[in-house]
Amino acid sequence: MHEFSLAIEVIDLVQREAEKNLAASIREITIEVGDLSGVEADAFESALELLVKDSILANANINIVRTAGKGKCNACNNEFEMKYRMATCPKCQCFPSEISGGEEFRVVSLVIE
Amino acid sequence: MCETCGCGDTSELKIHDRQHSHEHDHDHTHSHDHNHENDHEHSHTHSHDSVLFTHSQDHGAKKVISLNVDILSDNNRLAQVNRKSFEERNILSLNLVSSPGSGKTTILEKTIKALIANRKIFVIEGDQQTLLDADRIEKSGAPAIQINTGSGCHLDAKMVDTAFKKLDVEPNSILFIENVGNLVCPALFDLGEFKRVVVISVTEGDDKPLKYPYMFKSSHLCIINKSDLLPYVDFDVDKTMEYARSLNPKLEFILLSARTGEGMDLWYEWLGKQK
Numbered sequence: 001m002h003e004f005s006l007a008i009e010v011i012d013l014v015q016r017e018a019e020k021n022l023a024a025s026i027r028e029i030t031i032e033v034g035d036l037s038g039v040e041a042d043a044f045e046s047a048l049e050l051l052v053k054d055s056i057l058a059n060a061n062i063n064i065v066r067t068a069g070k071g072k073c074n075a076c077n078n079e080f081e082m083k084y085r086m087a088t089c090p091k092c093q094c095f096p097s098e099i100s101g102g103e104e105f106r107v108v109s110l111v112i113e
Numbered sequence: 114m115c116e117t118c119g120c121g122d123t124s125e126l127k128i129h130d131r132q133h134s135h136e137h138d139h140d141h142t143h144s145h146d147h148n149h150e151n152d153h154e155h156s157h158t159h160s161h162d163s164v165l166f167t168h169s170q171d172h173g174a175k176k177v178i179s180l181n182v183d184i185l186s187d188n189n190r191l192a193q194v195n196r197k198s199f200e201e202r203n204i205l206s207l208n209l210v211s212s213p214g215s216g217k218t219t220i221l222e223k224t225i226k227a228l229i230a231n232r233k234i235f236v237i238e239g240d241q242q243t244l245l246d247a248d249r250i251e252k253s254g255a256p257a258i259q260i261n262t263g264s265g266c267h268l269d270a271k272m273v274d275t276a277f278k279k280l281d282v283e284p285n286s287i288l289f290i291e292n293v294g295n296l297v298c299p300a301l302f303d304l305g306e307f308k309r310v311v312v313i314s315v316t317e318g319d320d321k322p323l324k325y326p327y328m329f330k331s332s333h334l335c336i337i338n339k340s341d342l343l344p345y346v347d348f349d350v351d352k353t354m355e356y357a358r359s360l361n362p363k364l365e366f367i368l369l370s371a372r373t374g375e376g377m378d379l380w381y382e383w384l385g386k387q388k
Contacts, residue, residue, distance in 0.1 A: 002267060006184055012187070038300065039301075105183065107182050107184060111175055
């Protein structure tokens with residue numbers, strides 16, 4: 001539900017970077033969205049696509065890279081792919097596990113001209 | 114604009130300064146008609162943990178800028194500024210979050226009446242529309258400022274910064290920030306508060322922590338309100354606590370009824386212990 005405000009944050013952030021680097025336009029942006037970041041990647045991408053028209057990102061390719069959630073079991077230290085926060089360890093069925101990846105939500109890179 | 118909740122459209126944002134009756138409008142416009150090629154050909158992975166390092170590589174006219182910058186970093190930076198302002202003035206700042214109707218405003222009304230003789234209390238009220246909650250708070254005896262987020266679904270650090278300055282919060286006071294009733298979006302936005310308090314009521318499901326894990330994971334205290342209704346509902350207090358602790362082992366709990374006053378002394382005691 002907050003994906004629209006996050007998309008605006010991205011556009012503002014890119015605008016500042018573009019000015020800093022004297023970019024005429026942005027050709028490409030790569031954004032990493034972790035499966036456990038609290039951001040719905042599809043909703044975020046839709047929001048961004050809607051909002052970029054009058055921005056510096058108007059003609060940019062938008063690459064959303066999704067990072068799988070990773071967990072480490074508190075009981076047996078097993079590392080496993082964590083599809084959701086409350087997932088139990090597939091090896092020992094214990095809960096909870098520490099989240100060790102998939103919480104990223106960041107602009108990875110830009111290609112500018 | 115977001116079809117579900119409209120978040121991101123700040124054109125309707127209003128901060129009502131109740132003492133100076135001054136309104137503040139933000140005017141962001143974004144058009145919605147975009148046609149771009151989205152070919153997802155770059156799926157390379159990055160393992161940089163550093164948030165702020167920046168380097169560039171030249172490829173002719175094109176230039177690749179590696180950023181790795183957290184998209185919430187702006188909000189987080191402003192939240193840190195807020196936090197410093199609160200700390201420097203010895204203001205106890207608390208962000209109250211919950212779903213709509215859990216009783217946040219009633220808890221605040223009772224708290225203000227009980228504590229106002231001993232300590233100054235100020236309230237920032239967040240709602241999509243109306244001044245109703247700020248009116249209720251002011252009747253209880255504490256200065257309040259209402260932020261209407263329009264169609265937005267959460268408060269952010271910038272809104273709180275603006276409201277904090279307008280409200281003229283005194284040093285050594287308690288500042289309650291009553292967030293928009295929503296267990297989803299406010300979880301991601303640090304406001305600079307000292308602690309986050311999540312309120313649930315026994316008329317909600319006892320599995321709420323499992324359904325909204327981000328909010329329970331990011332809170333320090335969980336108030337379980339409307340305890341006077343426990344005989345009439347199937348809410349299992351122990352189960353809720355167990356679910357919430359599995360997400361956040363350090364989470365504290367207080368069971369109370371703002372309506373009858375049962376358990377409110379535990380809440381006042383908790384407030385007194387926060388330094």
